[in-house]
Amino acid sequence: MAIPGEVRDQLAARFAVLLPHLNERQRRLALATEARLLGHGGVRLVAQVTGVSETTVRKGVFELESGIDPLPDGRIRRVGGGRLRAEAVDPLLLPALMGLVEPDERGDPESPLRWTTKSLRHLAAELSRQGHRVTAPTVSRLLKANGFSLQGTAKTLEGDQHPDRDAQFRYINVQVKEHQAAGEPVISVDAKKKEQLGLLPMGGREWRPHGEPVQVEDHSFWAGPNVETVVPYGIYDMTANTGWVNVGVDHDTAAFAVASIRRWWQARGQADYPSASRLLITADAGGSNSYRYRLWKAELAAFAAETGLMVMVCHFPPGTSKWNKIEHRLFSHITMNWRGRPLTSHQVVLNTIAATTTSAGLRVEAALDPDSYPTGVSVSRDQLQVLPITAHCERGAWNYSIAPKGGQAVSLRADQRAAARAQTMQLLANPRLTGMNSDELDALRARLAPAQEARAEQRRFVLRGGRRVATTGRSRALLSSSDEILITVIYLRQVCPQKVLCDLLGINPVTIGQAIKATRQLLDEQKISITPAVVRYFTRADDLRAWNTGTDPASHVPASPTRHALTDPNLTGMSRKALDAMLEKLIVPYAAAIEQRRHRKRGGNRRPGTRGGVFRQKITDGDRILATILYQRRLCTLDTLAELFNISRSTLWNAINDVLPILNNHGTAITPADHRYASAADLLASTDTPHEHPDPGKPAC
Structure with a gap:
């Protein structure tokens, strides 16, 4: 019996409203229900009206007539239905994947992935190369199911720890508490990374209108011929929870570090601590405030003399800079405050730093330091030793005090x-x-x-x-x-x-x-x-x-007194004026002869990186000629002459052998002396020039 067209239209309207809200199994059962109610020809009519295959409708009819129980909530297919997972079809897939993502020493040493980033795409490609057909989403599912996740590196390895590491931490903690209890200032100091000014990319993001990011240069290593740089040096007051940043425009040197402390004291320190007599500084072991730098200590001595403060410095052990309070109480907040924002000028840097605050009440001030702090400044060991610096009994290299006055010299x-x-x-x-x-x-x-x-x-x-x-x-x-x-x-x-x-x-x-x-x-x-x-x-x-x-x-x-005495006419047999004339005449050909011999020995021109023919430290070319003249005069033994010039016998003998050919080539005749001296003291006593006897205990080179 034919089904009327009116029924066909009603089915079409009903299915159009209902089917979009049903899942796969619910649609199949709904279609089967209508087909059973229509009787003979219902399956074909429902299939034609909905556009599905008759097989799907018949499958739904069989499910209804079989009387099986409804599936649990949330399931569309019965357990075990659908296509098998990749690891079930290929039992060797999962072991192959684990062999790729395990540590390199356990993985396949022949795999190209050993030195490649282990991304999902690379892992899937390598597995396919090994004969395991798999896609990147399947690799992701397998990794997550086996406890893997995307991870970066963790900065947890500290290497070899100094044996006094913990003891130094405890000592710093005791000193900080003692100074704070006495109302004395305690500061933590360090230099932040140098930053270039301009429209340069900065890490981080900030909220802006959609599609309107700040336009910056695509490379950060070049920003034009006249870009400025800034070096923020921070001073964090651990008691008042305040920060002061000196923004320099030159090098991060020890002089700049102490100048930053000086500017903090003048701007904030002396006002916050008017009755202070001591200042405790905690600093890293390296950088511009390293405990190894003599200039750092010399500049601190000058600062102590200016302010009248007893300056105590405690350095953190090497490799422990992250324990310095300034790192996570000041610098970290400054970095977060200027994330995603290009530092286009000095004023932007100052305003951004000064606007840094925290819920704990941190307040920060910043000032620009336009002064120059060149590198290469040196403080000698002798200059350091006369400064009023006292090492503490506990780890004196890291802990020391600098008195405001005392010592034998004034630091500059x-x-x-x-x-x-x-x-x-x-x-x-x-x-x-x-x-x-x-x-x-x-x-x-x-x-x-x-x-x-x-x-x-x-x-x-x-x-x-x-x-x-x-x-x-x-x-x-x-x-x-x-x-x-x-x-x-x-x-x-x-x-x-x-x-x-x-x-x-x-x-x-x-x-x-x-x-x-x-x-x-x-x-x-x-x-x-x-x-x-x-x-x-x-x-x-x-x-x-x-x-x-x-x-x-x-x-x-x-000349020095001793060597000037050796030019006495009684010793050389000629006036000093004549001796100078002879030296002037011989010194240039002598230097040329020595350079010619060295050129021949090294087989070519002077090589880059050598001393470039620089004179020896113990004896000059003029000394060599003078020593040869005295030797030719037969005034004393070779050992006595070596003692007078404060050099070794072999060095003197080599010098004489070098000079003798020059004297002979220029026809210079040296007349032997009438008297021979037994010692250096006797020889010097025969002159009219004030002299100092050479130190016999000083080693000759």
Whole structure:
């Protein structure tokens, strides 16, 4: 019997409303119910009206007629229905996956994935290569089912711990509590990472209108030729829960670190603690406030003398900087406050830091420090030893106190060091030291200036790997180009060794050595020779300073008393004027002969990185010629002569053998003396020059 069209329309309307709200099994059973009610031809009609297959409708009819129990809530198919999982079809899939994600020493050593990021896509590709067909979602499901998750690295390994680590923590804790109980200031100090200014990418995100992110440069290592940088140095008051950040624009040096503490004390410390007599500083073991830096301690001594405070410093053990209070009570909040925000100017940095607050009541102030703090400043061991620094009984290298007065010397501030350095440069420019007047020295500087600038630009090009890097265009070098030329002239003139220059200028040997090496290369390229002085050089900085008050116009450089006595006419057989003339005539060919011999031994030109023919520290070329003359005069034994020049017998004998051919080639005749002295004291006693007997206990080199 045909089913009327009216019934067909009613079915279509009913199914259109109901079926979208049913799941797969519910739709199948609903269709089967209607088909059973229609009787013969119902299955075909329902299939035609809904667009499903007749097989699906018949499957629903069979389920209704079988009388099976309803499925549990939430299930569409009975247990075991549907396609088998990948690990069931391929029992070796899961072991293969575990072999890939286990530690490298347990995984497949031949797998390309050993040195590749273990992403889902890479894992699926490697499994497919091994014959296990699988997709990335299946890999994700299997990993999660076996207890795996996406994880980064965890900074938990501290390496070898110092044996005094815990004891130092306890000592710092005791000192902090004792100072706080007495109402004395306690601060935690450290330097934050240097930041470039400009539209540069910053980590983190902040809320903005959708689709309107801040436009920044796509690379952070280049932002134009005149980008500025800032170095935030923080001081955290542990008692008042306040922070003070000194934003520098130069290098993060020990001088800058102490200058930051000084500025905090002037701005906040002396107002918050008007009756303070002590200051406790807790700092890291490294960085600009390292316990190894002499400059850090010297600058703190100057700060203590200015403020009248007893400064106590306690350093955290190496590798434990995260325990320093400033890290998680100040710097972490500053970092979160400027996340996702480019630091476009100094004012933005200051305002962002000053706006940092916490629910615990943290207040922060910030100030800009435009001063210059060049690198390379040095404090000698002798200068450090006379400062009023007292090491504590417990781990004195990390814990020490600096008295506001006492000691045998007054420590200088950074600006005072710069002024003293400028005065020393004026001293070194003395024509009696340089061997040239001011006009000749200025002409030499002008001649080398273009080559120095080209060399500096070439060096910057090599350091940055050919890229154009950010630079402020400001020269903050400790030594100017003119200073480098003056130092090199003094050095090549053999006025004094590098150690004396370091002590005079307060500059470390690396900076001095690099300046001399670079300038010496320029002098060689332009074939400019600096003739060494023919008299002795200074071996101590104090001697050169004392000479500055001398009035002897006859000599370029005054000799030490002992060696000046050796130029006495009674010993050399000629006047000092004649001796100087002979030395002037012989010193250049002697230096040329020595360089020719060294060139022959090394098989070529001087190699980069060597001392560049720099004179020896114990005896100069003039000393060698003088020693040979005295030896030819047969005044004393070779051992006595070595004692007078404070060198070893072998060194003296080698020098004599080098000079004798030069004397013979120039036809210089040396007349033997009439008297032979048994000892160095007898020889010196025969002269009219005040002298100091050489120290026989001092080892000769």
